[in-house]
Every structure is written in C-alpha cells, then in structure tokens.
Amino acid sequence: MSGKPRLTYVNGRGRMESIRWLLSAAGVEFEEIFLETREQLLKLCQDGSLLFHQLPLVEIDGMKLVQCRAILSYIAGKYNLYGKDLKERALIDMYVEGISDLMQLILVFPFSPPAAKEENLATIAEKATERYFPVFEKVLKQHGQDFLVGNRFSWADVQLMEAILAVEEKVPSVLSGFPQLQAFKTKMSNMPTIKKFLQPGSPRKPPPDEHYVATVKKIFKLN
Amino acid sequence: MSGKPVLHYANTRGRMESVRWLLAAAGVEFEEKFLEKKEDLQKLKSDGSLLFQQVPMVEIDGMKMVQTRAILNYIAGKYNLYGKDLKERALIDMYVEGLADLYELIMMNVVQPADKKEEHLANALDKAANRYFPVFEKVLKDHGHDFLVGNKLSRADVHLLETILAVEESKPDALAKFPLLQSFKARMSNMPNIKKFLQPGSPKKPPLQEKEIPNLLAIFS
Numbered sequence: 219m220s221g222k223p224r225l226t227y228v229n230g231r232g233r234m235e236s237i238r239w240l241l242s243a244a245g246v247e248f249e250e251i252f253l254e255t256r257e258q259l260l261k262l263c264q265d266g267s268l269l270f271h272q273l274p275l276v277e278i279d280g281m282k283l284v285q286c287r288a289i290l291s292y293i294a295g296k297y298n299l300y301g302k303d304l305k306e307r308a309l310i311d312m313y314v315e316g317i318s319d320l321m322q323l324i325l326v327f328p329f330s331p332p333a334a335k336e337e338n339l340a341t342i343a344e345k346a347t348e349r350y351f352p353v354f355e356k357v358l359k360q361h362g363q364d365f366l367v368g369n370r371f372s373w374a375d376v377q378l379m380e381a382i383l384a385v386e387e388k389v390p391s392v393l394s395g396f397p398q399l400q401a402f403k404t405k406m407s408n409m410p411t412i413k414k415f416l417q418p419g420s421p422r423k424p425p426p427d428e429h430y431v432a433t434v435k436k437i438f439k440l441n
Numbered sequence: 442m443s444g445k446p447v448l449h450y451a452n453t454r455g456r457m458e459s460v461r462w463l464l465a466a467a468g469v470e471f472e473e474k475f476l477e478k479k480e481d482l483q484k485l486k487s488d489g490s491l492l493f494q495q496v497p498m499v500e501i502d503g504m505k506m507v508q509t510r511a512i513l514n515y516i517a518g519k520y521n522l523y524g525k526d527l528k529e530r531a532l533i534d535m536y537v538e539g540l541a542d543l544y545e546l547i548m549m550n551v552v553q554p555a556d557k558k559e560e561h562l563a564n565a566l567d568k569a570a571n572r573y574f575p576v577f578e579k580v581l582k583d584h585g586h587d588f589l590v591g592n593k594l595s596r597a598d599v600h601l602l603e604t605i606l607a608v609e610e611s612k613p614d615a616l617a618k619f620p621l622l623q624s625f626k627a628r629m630s631n632m633p634n635i636k637k638f639l640q641p642g643s644p645k646k647p648p649l650q651e652k653e654i655p656n657l658l659a660i661f662s
Contacts, residue, residue, distance in 0.1 A: 315510050
C-alpha cells in the first residue's frame with residue numbers, strides 16, 4: 219500500500235475530474251485505476267467496494283468513499299481548503315454548488331443528441347456569462363482579494379478555475395467581459411500545484427471525445 | 442426581526458422540504474414566505490437577494506443563503522448534526538448524497554409525462570428496494586446502534602426518515618423486507634421534535650398534486 223489516495227473511474231474527466239483538480243491543487247499525489255469494461259464495474263459492485271454501486275470511488279485514509287460531494291468535502295476539510303469557520307464554509311458551499319450546476323451542463327453535453335448540441339452550447343454560454351461568472355466577478359471586485367473567500371486559497375477557487383477553463387474550451391471568448399476573472403485565472407495558473415496540474419503529463423484528463431462517450435455508455439449501460 | 446430563519450420558496454415540498462425537516466429536527470422554529478406568483482420571484486431577483494437568481498433561499502444568521510446543500514450543511518454544522526470529525530462527516534455525506542439521489546427520483550415522478558410515469562416510478566421503487574434501503578439496513582445491523590453514524594442523531598438520520606416516508610407514500614409496504622429500518626422509522630418518529638413535525642399544522646408540506654403544477658410553472662419559468 220502506497221498510502222496515496224486511489225481513484226477508480228473511467229479514463230476521462232466525468233465526475234472524477236473535480237476530485238483530480240482538488241487533490242492536485244492540495245499537492246496530494248494519487249493513483250488511478252481506469253475501468254474499461256462493464257465486467258470490471260460489476261466486480262466492484264459484487265465485492266462491496268461501491269456503497270451505492272456507483273463511481274467515482276476514492277480509497278483514502280482507510281475509507282472507500284463514493285459520491286463526489288462527500289469525497290470533495292472530505293478532501294477540502296482534510297487539506298484546509300474549506301474556510302476557517304461555519305460562515306466561510308457556507309460561502310464556499312454556495313459558490314461550489316453554483317459552479318457545480320454550471321459544470322453539470324458541461325458534464326452532460328457530450329451525451330446530448332447531435333440535434334440538441336447547438337442549443338446546449340448556447341445554454342452553457344448564457345448561464346456562464348449571465349448567471350455564474352458575474353457573481354464571482356463581483357465577489358472579487360468587492361473585496362479586492364486574490365481568493366474568493368477569507369483571503370485564503372480554498373476549494374471554491376479550485377472549482378471556479380476548473381469551470382473557467384472548461385467553459386473556455388467550448389466558448390473561447392467567455393471571459394471577455396470579466397477582467398477580475400481574467401486576473402484570477404492568471405493568478406491561479408501560476409500557483410505551483412495548479413501550474414503543475416496544467417502541464418502535460420499531469421493527471422488532468424483531456425476533454426471528452428467519442429471514445430470516452432462510448433466507453434461510459436458501455437460500462438454504465440446508458441442509451 | 443424575529444431572529445428566526447426565514448425560508449423563501451413556493452408553498453410546496455420541492456427543494457425546500459429537506460431544509461424544513463432539518464430545522465424542525467434541530468428544534469429550530471422558522472418563518473416561511475411563499476412565492477405565489479411570478480412577480481414574487483422577480484422581486485427577490487431584482488432586489489439582489491438570490492445569488493444565482495434561484496430559490497430556495499434561507500435568511501439565517503445575517504446571510505441570504507442559497508443552494509440547498511449549502512443551506513443544509515450550514516444548519517447541520519450549526520446544530521451539531523454533522524458528526525464529531527471529518528471521517529464521521531464523510532460517512533454522513535455519503536449517506537445523505539445517496540438518499541438525495543433516491544429522493545430526487547421519487548420527487549421527479551409527478552412531473553414525468555403520463556406515458557413515462559409508471560416506468561419511472563417502478564425504477565425509483567426498484568432503486569429504493571435494491572440499491573438504497575439495503576445499505577442502511579446493513580449499516581444499522583452492523584453496528585446495532587439507534588443512529589446511522591457515531592451513535593448520535595445526525596442529519597443522515599433525518600434525511601433517511603424523510604426519504605423512507607416519501608417512498609412509503611408511493612408504496613406503503615416499501616419497508617416490508619427491512620426490519621431494522623422499520624424500527625428506525627418508529628424510533629425516529631417518536632423523537633419529540635420529529636413527532637411534532639409529523640403532526641398536522643406543522644410546516645411539513647403534503648406531496649405535490651398534479652393540479653398544482655401549472656401554478657408552479659408560472660412562478661418559475
């Protein structure tokens with residue numbers, strides 16, 4: 219046993235990518251197991267590793283954690299990325315949950331039928347530029363600090379950075395009306411752990427492609 | 442200002458019901474402001490009360506909190522319903538997230554198109570019987586305690602009771618094969634705060650009726 223956390227998922231972003239981001243931002247090395255067949259998933263279900271028969275699975279500190287939010291909350295708490303008190307946690311939770319709603323649109327996008335893709339892309343752009351990014355632009359402008367909450371690096375900053383890059387992959391000019399977010403993105407990119415994660419060879423996964431979509435559909439028996 | 446939390450939502454369960462349950466279980470009295478027409482939601486949006494232009498919104502401790510999970514996390518933390526350390530929290534979070542997935546399936550049934558309702562409900566009940574309830578039956582069996590985590594009441598217990606009752610509304614004998622969940626349900630229902638919440642006249646809301654849907658759509662679309 220290496221003692222490092224071990225992540226089990228498909229070889230792609232999906233619901234594991236936010237976990238890869240957070241562990242990496244915290245400077246934590248981890249191992250990954252990639253499932254390629256449905257049989258491998260069924261085996262995990264049968265041997266009792268998956269509490270609700272679902273992935274992601276993260277083995278950490280003697281626990282087999284499932285459910286993204288449970289995993290992310292644990293990592294954030296353990297590595298002091300969750301604010302200094304209940305009220306800072308409340309802010310972080312609100313920000314993370316809002317961003318998570320935006321990320322959900324990106325998560326499901328590759329699985330939408332071709333006819334719906336154009337509309338879904340427009341929705342992503344609209345929600346990003348009208349509902350979510352303005353909130354964080356305003357937060358950063360109002361307190362003038364580098365980080366979203368408590369003048370200190372937190373889970374919220376990591377999640378926002380992930381979302382900005384994910385939306386930019388689809389809508390390259392999305393930050394054009396958001397100078398604070400542009401500066402935020404630059405600062406985040408230069409933080410040593412994040413800089414390392416953004417370099418080739420890191421655990422960061424590429425955007426979903428057809429092979430990824432086909433693998434997910436096969437393993438999880440989706441239509 | 443009464444000092445009590447104020448809940449802003451429609452007069453329905455929706456995404457606010459878990460918040461009502463948790464506050465009630467913690468013995469916290471609260472006020473509710475019900476959105477009745479589109480203008481009510483519009484007003485909250487235009488006066489800057491809704492961080493992401495959405496409800497639920499709960500005014501509590503000087504904050505206007507949005508996002509159901511953020512609200513529930515805060516209440517659980519404040520009222521010591523979130524375990525004693527990070528590992529207990531992790532367990533509670535796993536259980537709560539699983540239950541939220543099941544609750545969402547049940548909740549979404551009433552808004553399914555007529556030709557899909559039966560299949561959707563069958564799937565939800567199948568998941569309850571084969572994926573979710575067995576987990577909690579086993580947890581209770583393995584440690585033999587009254588509560589799911591750390592031998593102490595937590596939000597996981599409250600959400601489990603809430604979910605059990607919601608499933609039973611669709612299938613009254615849903616717990617037939619789960620004796621420990623049956624005794625859990627009985628014990629929890631008799632805890633004073635929860636007993637009070639389960640009585641008529643409490644803030645607990647009834648299941649959504651189809652006839653209410655047009656009005657809700659008018660508010661939220």
